[in-house]
Amino acid sequence: MGSGDKLMQASALNNLGNVHYAMNLEEQAAEYYRRALAIFQELGEVHYATMTLINLSSIYRSSGQPQRALDCCRRALAVFSEYRDRQAEAATWYDMGLSYRDLGQKERALDVWQKSIEIAREVGDVVTEMVGLVHTAE
Numbered sequence: 001m002g003s004g005d006k007l008m009q010a011s012a013l014n015n016l017g018n019v020h021y022a023m024n025l026e027e028q029a030a031e032y033y034r035r036a037l038a039i040f041q042e043l044g045e046v047h048y049a050t051m052t053l054i055n056l057s058s059i060y061r062s063s064g065q066p067q068r069a070l071d072c073c074r075r076a077l078a079v080f081s082e083y084r085d086r087q088a089e090a091a092t093w094y095d096m097g098l099s100y101r102d103l104g105q106k107e108r109a110l111d112v113w114q115k116s117i118e119i120a121r122e123v124g125d126v127v128t129e130m131v132g133l134v135h136t137a138e
Contacts, residue, residue, distance in 0.1 A: 003043055010039035014052055021059060030059045050079040050088075057095055066102035073099060090119035090128045097135060110136055 017032035033056045040049035057072035073096045080088040093116035100109035113132045120129035 006039055006043055007045065007048075010036045010043070010045070010048065013039070014048070014055065017052075017055060017059075021055070026059050026063045030056060030063075033059065046079060046083075050076045054092065054095070057099070061095070061099055061102060064102075066099040070096060070099040070103070086119055086123045087125050087128075090116050090123065090125055090132075093119065094128055094132050094135075097132070101135075 013032045013036035017029045017036060020026075020029035020032060033052050037049055037052040037056065040052060053072045053076040057069040057076070060066070060069035060072065073092050077089060077092045077096070080086075080092055093112050097109040097113040097116060100106075100112060113136050117129050117132040117136070120126070120132060
């Protein structure tokens with residue numbers, strides 16, 4: 001199978017993960033995301049692999065696995081920082097705050113939400129800024 005075919009396969013797996021997640025079939029969605037992630041990484045498709053990590057973090061967080069979600073976010077944040085994707089950084093810091101909150105680490109959650117808000121303001125991402133502000137006010 002050529003790399004173009006593998007890329008299409010990984011994209012299809014990621015899309016199947018999205019569909020299963022929307023249907024609240026989190027275990028199946030996670031499996032599709034993990035399979036997609038492996039192919040994206042094999043192909044060196046950093047952007048797609050990182051977005052798939054974010055998808056996995058959502059699954060892990062919603063299924064009561066905040067530490068695994070946090071691990072995915074940390075891996076994604078390293079890539080977003082390296083590529084200077086500030087908007088994705090802001091959103092990922094926000095996601096990390098949710099995981100810290102779910103782990104019972106309220107102060108750490110507040111710290112990372114503040115980081116998210118600062119970056120969101122820098123890049124003009126009003127949605128991420130707003131949800132960060134909402135969570136810091138809770």
